[in-house]
Amino acid sequence: MAAFADLNVPQGPDKKCVQSLLEAAARLGYSTVALNHVIDFKEKKQEIVKPVSPSELFPSLPVVQGTSKRIKVLNRLTLVVSDPSHCNLLRSTSTNIRLYDIIAVFPKTEKLFHIACTTLDVDLVCINVTEKLPFYFRRPPVNVAIDRGIYFELLYTPAIKDSTMRRYTISNAISLMQICKGKNIVMSSAAERPLELRGPYDVANLGLLFGMSESDAKAAVSTNCRATLLHGETRKSACGVVYTVKKPRKVEEEEMTLPACKKAKTQG
């Protein structure tokens, strides 16, 4: 079975806390963890700092329970966008954004959700679970996002902490599920303390509550996370893909180049 991953572990200022979170995650069986930096544009101008490499922060990574490998720690950036001008940051070529392994966007309005699914170059679109969604999901942008390989992220820690949040989480998740039929969903915690983490089997069971089938729920914790990581890697490295196909019948053309439908955009 594919390795389990938890793609949202908030990066707090306290190193020991994050270290204990990593140990708890390794004990529960997660092979990959992504440290999340949240950038909120509502506050005054925040700089996007270069991500510190995890090997500097944590000299000794714990070993994952059940395997003999160390836990893998990646960097992730989440942009909370409430205005279309905030997205310009993603299009700019400068900087530090390239150095993050996963980029996620948290749209607050319907227009931004549409933009994020169709044109923005991100790996994850976060779905709000802590309050009632101000907009309804529509099928066209969700289908485009599924084709592009963008995954929708659901957090489960608010559901564990508070009863009202639980209701919002379940209702938002079910409305998303009705549109996307359980495909392209990633479940992650936003755990600030090790006690808020749950094992991968339990998270898959929570997925059942959200309306997913059992196989979809298990995929949400394992294969979909892996696909997101690969999506992030290709975003970092590839600008275009050349795909050659051998045509069996025609003799004169042996090779044909076709641009891949997903990654045909050249990055400025």
Add this chain to the structure above:
Amino acid sequence: MVRFKNRYVLCEVVSEDPRCRQCIEDRTVGLAVRDAIARAHGDYGLACCSVSFTVKYLNAYTGTVLLRCRKDFYRLLCSALPFVRQLESRNQRYPCFFNTLHVGGTIRTCQKFLIQYNRRQLLMLLQNCTNEEERRSIRQSLLSCSLTEEQPQSGDEEDGDDTETD
């Protein structure tokens, strides 16, 4: 053959507070799980799951718990287990969480899984051992892990329990 089919859910109680181990008893664990089911699935869920609900086996040293429920309602139970946040006993509350290890149809399958799991845990403890005597006792326990006839006990544990996260 007409018989009641059950599902046995094997979980582990994980907590940061070492005193939490003392209050792992069948009554407290049962109450905590029922409370979580009631909060998550309401009266219907609580009623369905308590048809044949018991805590079959407990190991306070390792925090292993074996729960039983009807096969038709095990999904309600499993999906409510992540919502357990604390154990209460004698007016003391200890924050903890349940980590589901295995769901099986009989106690025997859960026991076999638990033996393998404990063997792996002992191996990990072996890596973190500091002195030779501990090493010897762990190796001995590893060799003596097996499915015995009399009790659902699986292998000897070292008293140091969760020293790996220390």
